[in-house]
Amino acid sequence: MTEYTPSALAMLTECLSSDAIETAARQTGFVQRASKITGQLFLGLLPFGVWSDAHPPLAQLAAQVTALVDHLEVSPEAMYQRMHTRAHAFLQEMIRQALAKVQALAKVCDDGLLTSLTKVYGVDSTGWSLPESLTDLLPGCGGSAAQAAATMQAVWD
DSSP states (O other), X not given: OOOOOTTHHHHHHHHSOHHHHHHHHHHTTXXXXXXXXXXXXXXXXXXXXXXXXXSOOHHHHHHHHHHHSTTOOOOHXXXXXXXXXXXXXXXXXXXXXXXHHHHTSSOSSOGGGGTTOSOOOEEEEEEEEEOGGGTTTSBOOSXXXXXXXXXXXXXXX
């Protein structure tokens, strides 16, 4: 299991403000009323390898909430109630906002360097191993690599 740091939520809010996270959680319907599981807390669960399992145990997710926020206990049932299409919409919105922040960072080159080109694409990719139970759905590359793996590619215009 992955080690946790108390500053994990603070690191997330360096990129996305708490207000932006909670606003997106409410706009997508993920958070509808006062709740222990805020948008920021749910988002804080993502960097910790729990999602490397295709179906993480709800008890494990609930335990990670306690690891992230001292003295806050959440039941597996509470986590189950959050696993719906609104959670998916919330995560999509957070990814959209994070990518918009990345896109708005420093310039890549001088303004005049690319003026003669009609289009410029920036491309990046990353890959990671998945549990072997996903081999049929997402087979790895073979050889000594993981039996199941995923690759994500991004193209910026």
